[in-house]
Amino acid sequence: MANLDNIIHEEEKKIAIKFNLLGFGAEIAGGGMQLATKAGLMDYNWATGHLSDFGIVFQGSAFLYVATSKFNKYIKTAASLIPPVISTIHEYYPLFNGENVTDHTDTAMFWLGWAASMAGIKYLALRKTKKEAARAYELRTPTPY
Numbered sequence: 001m002a003n004l005d006n007i008i009h010e011e012e013k014k015i016a017i018k019f020n021l022l023g024f025g026a027e028i029a030g031g032g033m034q035l036a037t038k039a040g041l042m043d044y045n046w047a048t049g050h051l052s053d054f055g056i057v058f059q060g061s062a063f064l065y066v067a068t069s070k071f072n073k074y075i076k077t078a079a080s081l082i083p084p085v086i087s088t089i090h091e092y093y094p095l096f097n098g099e100n101v102t103d104h105t106d107t108a109m110f111w112l113g114w115a116a117s118m119a120g121i122k123y124l125a126l127r128k129t130k131k132e133a134a135r136a137y138e139l140r141t142p143t144p145y
Contacts, residue, residue: 007129007132008125008126008129009069011124011129012065012069012122012125013066013069014125015120015121015124015125016065016069016117016121017066019120019121020062020063020066022058023056023057023059023061023062023113023117024055026051026052026054027051027056028055030048030050030051030054030055033047033051034048034049034052049103049106050105050109053087053109053110053113054109054110054112054116055113056083056087057083057087057111057113058114058116058117060083061080061081061083061084061113061114061118062080062117064076064079065077065117065121067079068080077118080117081114083110083114084111084113084114087107087110088107088110088111091106091110092107
């Protein structure tokens, strides 16, 4: 069982690195859309305001999941929670100064980015590992005549 856990762990790291790049791309695209909107090159739409919120947490959670990969699963999961928690605190901090500038959709996108990152890493790693295990089993099992 330990060997299977190591295989799953290695797959999770590979997928998390890909998710890190995907989140970075979403963050850059969202930021670019916001700059284009400010420059008057495009109209504001829902994705303009929220793609970078999703992307930064998606990327940060995947990065911290890989960075803490030598630790047990509880530490990896706790570390992956740092980006959405910090983003949520940053979003709601103005309320403590009497300002009302929060956007609840931003907070939802932070947590959706975290959930998509963690669920995607776990699902894709497990799916690939199961396929490889089934293929290895087929190679070892003699075919009946």
